[in-house]
Amino acid sequence: MDRRVDLAGSLVIMVLGxxxxxxxxxxPAPQRLFDLLGPFGLPAFLGAGMAIGGAWQSVETFRRLRxxxxxxxxxxxxxEAEYPSSASRAVGFMVGGVGYAVTLPFLGxxxxxxxxxxxxxxxxxxxxxxxIAAAAIGYTVVAFIVFNQLLxxxxxxxxxxxxxxxxGVVERVR
Amino acid sequence: MDAFFxxxxxxxxxxxxxxxxxxxxxxxxxxxxxxALPGLATTLAYGLVLPFTFAMDAVSAVTLLLSVTVGVSYGxxxxxxxxxxPGTPAAVxxxxxxxxxxxRGETGxxxxxxxxxxxxxxxxxxxxxIGAVVPLASLAYYFLNPEIFALYLFGIVxxxxxxxxxxxxxxxxxxxxxxxxxxxxxxxxxxxRFDFGERILRSGLSLPVVVIGILAVSELFRQAxxxxxxxxxxxxxxxxxxxxxxxxxxxxxxVGTVVGTLVGAIPGAGGTPAALISYQxxxxxxxxxxxxxxxxxxxxxxxxxxxNSANSGELIPTxxxxxxxxxxxxxxxxxxxxxxxxxxxxxxxxAPQLLHAAVAGMLGGTILLLITGWPIAKVMLRVLTVDRxxxxxxxxxxxxxxxxxxxxxxxxxxxCFVFGGVGYFMLRYGYxxxxxxxxxxxxxxxxxxxxxxxxLFENDVVTFATRPITAAVLILAMVFFALGLRRxxxxxxxxxxxxxxxxxxxS
Numbered sequence: 001m002d003r004r005v006d007l008a009g010s011l012v013i014m015v016l017g018x019x020x021x022x023x024x025x026x027x028p029a030p031q032r033l034f035d036l037l038g039p040f041g042l043p044a045f046l047g048a049g050m051a052i053g054g055a056w057q058s059v060e061t062f063r064r065l066r067x068x069x070x071x072x073x074x075x076x077x078x079x080e081a082e083y084p085s086s087a088s089r090a091v092g093f094m095v096g097g098v099g100y101a102v103t104l105p106f107l108g109x110x111x112x113x114x115x116x117x118x119x120x121x122x123x124x125x126x127x128x129x130x131x132i133a134a135a136a137i138g139y140t141v142v143a144f145i146v147f148n149q150l151l152x153x154x155x156x157x158x159x160x161x162x163x164x165x166x167x168g169v170v171e172r173v174r
Numbered sequence: 175m176d177a178f179f180x181x182x183x184x185x186x187x188x189x190x191x192x193x194x195x196x197x198x199x200x201x202x203x204x205x206x207x208x209x210a211l212p213g214l215a216t217t218l219a220y221g222l223v224l225p226f227t228f229a230m231d232a233v234s235a236v237t238l239l240l241s242v243t244v245g246v247s248y249g250x251x252x253x254x255x256x257x258x259x260p261g262t263p264a265a266v267x268x269x270x271x272x273x274x275x276x277x278r279g280e281t282g283x284x285x286x287x288x289x290x291x292x293x294x295x296x297x298x299x300x301x302x303x304i305g306a307v308v309p310l311a312s313l314a315y316y317f318l319n320p321e322i323f324a325l326y327l328f329g330i331v332x333x334x335x336x337x338x339x340x341x342x343x344x345x346x347x348x349x350x351x352x353x354x355x356x357x358x359x360x361x362x363x364x365x366x367r368f369d370f371g372e373r374i375l376r377s378g379l380s381l382p383v384v385v386i387g388i389l390a391v392s393e394l395f396r397q398a399x400x401x402x403x404x405x406x407x408x409x410x411x412x413x414x415x416x417x418x419x420x421x422x423x424x425x426x427x428x429v430g431t432v433v434g435t436l437v438g439a440i441p442g443a444g445g446t447p448a449a450l451i452s453y454q455x456x457x458x459x460x461x462x463x464x465x466x467x468x469x470x471x472x473x474x475x476x477x478x479x480x481x482n483s484a485n486s487g488e489l490i491p492t493x494x495x496x497x498x499x500x501x502x503x504x505x506x507x508x509x510x511x512x513x514x515x516x517x518x519x520x521x522x523x524x525a526p527q528l529l530h531a532a533v534a535g536m537l538g539g540t541i542l543l544l545i546t547g548w549p550i551a552k553v554m555l556r557v558l559t560v561d562r563x564x565x566x567x568x569x570x571x572x573x574x575x576x577x578x579x580x581x582x583x584x585x586x587x588x589x590c591f592v593f594g595g596v597g598y599f600m601l602r603y604g605y606x607x608x609x610x611x612x613x614x615x616x617x618x619x620x621x622x623x624x625x626x627x628x629x630l631f632e633n634d635v636v637t638f639a640t641r642p643i644t645a646a647v648l649i650l651a652m653v654f655f656a657l658g659l660r661r662x663x664x665x666x667x668x669x670x671x672x673x674x675x676x677x678x679x680x681s
Contacts, residue, residue, distance in 0.1 A: 006603050013346055020353060023368070030363045035625040036633040039360040039367060042621050046349045046356075053346045060342075068673045075339055075604025075669075077396060085399040093398045094595040097391075097570070101587040109575075117567055124563035125401040139568055143575050151229050153579040 001074045003065040010057040017050025089123055096120065108158025109148075113140045181304050184530030189538055194237055197230075198538035201238040203550075205245020205539075209261045210253055210554040211565060216246045216262065217501040221390025222569060224382060224505055225576025232513040233531040239506055240485075240535030241542075244296055247445065247482045248543055251288040251474075252554045255281070264445035264481035267453045267473060274469035285551045286415040287471055291427050291478035293547070296540045299435045299483030300533055303490055306439070307522060307529065310494035317519040319630060320638050322496075323623030324647035325519070326616040329497030330609065331651040332441040335658025338606045339665035344658070347600060351610035354384055354593075355617020362625045380586055382508040383577055385611045387590040389501050392597025392607060394570050403562055414548060423475035426456040430479030437480075438487020441612075444500040445481040445488075452480035489532055495519055496619070501608045504615055511615070512580070518619065 024044035064072060079085040100116040107115070114136035121132050147153040148170065157164055164170045188194055201223070208219040219242050227235035250261030255272035268288060275284035317325070330352075334344035357368045358378025369375035433452035438444060456476030457466045466473045488499030496517030498504040507517045515525055522529050543550075577590045600607045631637045639645060 001603060009599055009603055013350070017349075020368075027367075030365050032363075034362055035629040036635070037625055037628065039363045039365040042624070043353060043356055043367065046353050050346060050349050050353075053342050053349070057340075057342050057346065064673075068677070073669050073672045073676070074602075075343070076600070076602045079400055080402065083400045083402040087399065089401075090395045090399045090598060093395050093570075094591060094598065097574075097591040097594070098588055101574070101584055101591060104584055104587070113571065117571055120398075120567040120570070121563055124398065124566065126561065126563045135564060135568075139571060143571070147575050147579055151226075151579065153575075154582055155575070155578070156584070 001072045001076070003061055003068075003070055003072050006072075006075075007058055007061045007065060010054050010061055012054075014051050014054025014058060017047045017052075017054055020044075020047030021051055023047075092123060093120065096123075104158070105156050106158050108160050109155040110140060110144060110160050111158060113143070178304055178308060181308065181526070181529050181533055184526065185533035185537055188233065188237070188530055188534040194234065194534065195538065197234055197238045198241040198535065198542060201241030201535070202245040202539040202542050205242040205247075206249035206252075206543075206550055206554060207245075208242075209246035209249025211560075211562075212253055212259045212261055214261075214565070214569075215393070215502075216243055217389045217505065218393055218569065219246055220502045220505040221386045222572050222576070224386060224509055225573075225579050227509050228512055228580055232510065232515060232525070233527050235509050235513065236506070236528055236531035237535040237538070239502075239509065240489075240532055241539035243485045243502060244482075244536055244539030244543065247296070247485055248289070248292045248547060249554065250481075251292065251478055252285070252551050255284045255288060255474075262445075264449050264484070265477070266446070267449055267477045270467045271470045271473035271477075274467075275471075275474075278469060280469075282413040283415045283419060283471070284474060286548070287420060287423060287474045288478045289543075289547045289551065290420055291423075291430065291475045292482045293540055293544050294427055295431045295434060295479030295482035296485065296536060296543075298431045299438075299486035300536050300540075302432075302435045302483075303486035303536075304529075304533065306490045307494040310490070310519065310522070312523075313519060316643055318641075319623045319627030320641050320644040321623075321647065322518060323620055323627055324644045324651070325495055325497060326620040326623065328647050328651040328654070329441045329491070329495075329616060330613050330620075331658075332497075332654045333612050334606060334609045335654045335661070336440070336447070337608050338604055339662065339669065340604050341658050341662035343603070343605045344609050347605040347607070347610040348613040350596075351388075351613025352617045352620070354379060354610075355381075355614045356621065361618055361622040362629070374583075374585055379589055380581060381511055381615060382505070382580060383586045383590050384593050384614050385504055385508050386573060386577060387593030388597035388600070388607050388611045388614070389505065391570070391573055391590055391594030392601050394566055394573070395594055395598040396601050397562075397566050401563060419471075423471045425459060426472035426476040427479045429455050429459065430476035431483045433476075434480030434483030435487040435490075438484030438499060439490040441491050441497050441499050445484040448484040448487065449477045449481040452476045486536060489536075492517075493522055493529060493532060496521060496616075498612055498615065501611060504608070504611045507615055516619070517615070 021044055024040035024047055027040045029038055100112060104112050117136040117139060118132050126132060148155045157170065205219055208214045220239060223239065223242055227238060250265040251268045254260045254265040254268040255276050258269050258273040260266045260269050272284045272288060330348050334348050338344045357375055359366055366376045430452040433455055434448040437448035437451055453473060453476050456472050457463045460472045462470065488503050491497040491499050492503040492506060496519060498507050510517060515521060574587055577586050580586060597607050600610060627638055639648060
C-alpha cells in the first residue's frame with residue numbers, strides 16, 4: 001500500500017467533509033422546520049465528522065509515512081502475490097470507462113462497444129487480434145439483440161442510428 | 175404453526191410455475207459458474223444479474239437473485255478442492271482440507287462431501303430462516319420512526335465494526351455513503367440538497383447505480399490491475415462417496431449449519447466469518463482435531479454447511495428488519511427498492527410474497543443442485559480454461575448495458591464508473607465498500623426515521639432515545655462499536671508488529 005496515495009485520499013475526504021459542512025451551515029433554512037435538525041442538520045454533522053475523521057486519518061498516515069516509509073502493510077484487498085500489478089491499468093480502465101460512456105451518444109453502442117472491448121482486452125495483455133475482434137463484435141451483437149430487441153431497451157445508436165432506422169431494425173426515437 | 179408452514183406452502187405454490195424454474199435454473203447455473211471462477215464473488219454476480227431483474231416482477235427478481243446465491247456458495251468449493259484456490263473467500267478453509275484430500279486421491283470423497291454439506295446446510299437453514307423471520311415480521315407493529323432509525327444505525331455500525339481493520343476508515347466510508355444518499359430532495363421538507371444547480375441531481379442519484387459501482391465495478395477495476403490466467407487442472411475422475419463414509423461428518427455438518435445461520439444473521443458478518451467460526455467449533459468437537467488443515471472431512475463438512483447456511487442467515491436481517499446482512503443483500507434491497515418495496519420490518523407484513531419468493535429461490539436452487547450438482551462439479555473445471563481477461567472485460571460491458579437499461583441515461587453509466595473508481599480506492603486502502611453501499615441504501619430511511627421521529631415526539635431527544643426498543647437497539651449498536659474498536663486496536667498492534675518485522679527483515 002502506497003502511503004502517499006492513502007494520505008492524499010484522507011486529505012480529499014477531509015476537504016470534502018469541510019465543504020459539506022460549510023455548504024450545509026450556510027444553506028438557507030426552509031420557511032418551516034418540522035424537526036430539530038432541518039434538511040441540512042444531518043449533512044452538517046456528517047461533514048464535520050468526515051473533516052475530523054479525515055484529519056485524524058491524515059495525521060496517522062503521515063506519522064506512519066515518516067516512521068515506516070512509503071510502502072506499508074495493505075489495509076485493503078491485496079493483489080495476488082505471484083503476479084505483477086499495475087495501478088495505471090486500473091486507472092486507465094476507469095478513465096476509459098468514463099470516456100466510453102461520454103462518447104456513446106455520438107459513436108453509438110454498435111460502434112463504441114467493440115472498440116472499448118478490444119481496447120480493454122489489449123490493455124489486459126490479451127494478444128490474439130482475431131479472437132479480440134470476434135469477441136468484441138460477437139458480444140456487441142448478442143448484447144444488442146438481447147437488450148435492444150428482446151428487452152426493448154433503446155440503446156444509443158449514434159452514427160448508425162439513421163441507417164438502422166431506415167432498415168427498420170429500430171424505431172426512430174423522437 | 176401456520177406462520178411457519180404458510181411461507182413454505184407459499185414457496186411450494188410458486189414452485190409449481192415452470193417459468194420460475196427456468197429462472198431458478200439460469201440463476202443457479204450462473205451462480206455456480208461465477209462461484210467457480212476465483213475472485214468473482216456473489217456481489218459481482220448480483221451486480222451482473224441485477225439490471226435484468228428490473229424487467230421482471232419482484233417475485234421473479236427475488237427468486238432469481240437468491241438462486242444465484244445458492245449457486246455461488248456451492249460453486250466456490252469446486253476450485254478450492256480441485257486446484258487449491260477458493261472460488262470466493264468463504265471457501266478458503268475448504269482449500270486446506272479439500273485440496274489435501276484431492277492430492278491424496280480422494281477427490282470423489284472431498285467433492286461429494288462438499289456437495290452434500292452444501293445441500294444440507296442450505297436446506298436446513300431455510301427452515302431456521304422462516305422460523306426467525308416470521309416472528310420478526312410480527313414485531314413490525316412496534317417499529318415507529320425512532321425504532322427504524324435505531325435499527326438502520328445499528329446495521330451501519332455493525333457492518334463498520336465487523337469489516338475492515340481500521341474503524342475510522344469504516345466510519346468515513348459509511349459517512350460518504352450516507353451523504354451520497356442525501357443528494358436530491360430531503361425526505362421531510364423536500365428541499366433539494368447538493369444538486370449544484372443541476373436538474374438531473376434533484377431526484378438524487380440512482381441507488382442501484384451507485385451500489386453496483388461501489389461493490390461490483392470497483393472489484394472489476396481492482397481485478398484489472400493484474401493480468402494472469404487461472405490455473406486449470408486436468409480431467410477429474412471421481413466416485414460419489416458412500417453414506418458410511420459421510421456419516422461420521424454429520425455432527426460437523428450440523429454445527430456448521432447452526433453456526434452459519436446464526437453468524438450469517440449478524441449484519442456485516444456473512445459467509446466467511448461463519449465458515450471460520452464453524453470450522454473452529456467443528457475442530458473442538460472432532461475426534462481427530464489434529465487432522466484439521468491436512469485433509470479432515472469434518473473441516474470440509476463444517477465449512478461448506480456454514481457458508482451455505484449463511485445465505486439464509488443473511489436474509490433474516492435483510493427481509494426481517496430491512497438491514498442488509500452483506501454486500502449482495504445490499505443489492506437485493508436495491509432491487510426491491512426499484513420494484514417499489516421499502517426495506518424495513520414492515521416488508522414481510524406488507525409483501526409476504528417476497529418471503530415466499532426468497533424461500534422458493536433457495537429451496538429451488540438447492541433441489542436443482544441436488545440433481546445436477548455432482549455432474550456439474552467435474553464439468554466446472556473446464557470453466558477455468560476461459561480467459562480471465564475476457565471474463566473481466568465482458569463483465570464490465572454487461573454492467574454498462576445493464577446500468578443503462580435502468581433509466582436509459584448515459585449519466586447513470588458515468589456515475590457508475592465514477593463510483594467504481596471511488597470503490598476501487600476504498601478496496602485498495604481499507605475503506606469498507608460494504609459499509610458505504612449499505613449506508614447509501616439506508617440513508618434516506620435513516621434520516622427520515624430520525625427527523626420524523628423527532629418531529630413526532632416534539633423534538634424531545636430523551637423521549638426519542640429512551641423508547642424501549644430504540645434504547646435496546648442503540649445499546650446494541652454501542653456494544654458492536656466497542657467490539658469493533660477493540661478489534662481495530664488489536665489489528666493496529668498487529669500491523670505495527672508486521673511493519674517492525676518487515677523492517678528488521680529488510681535490514
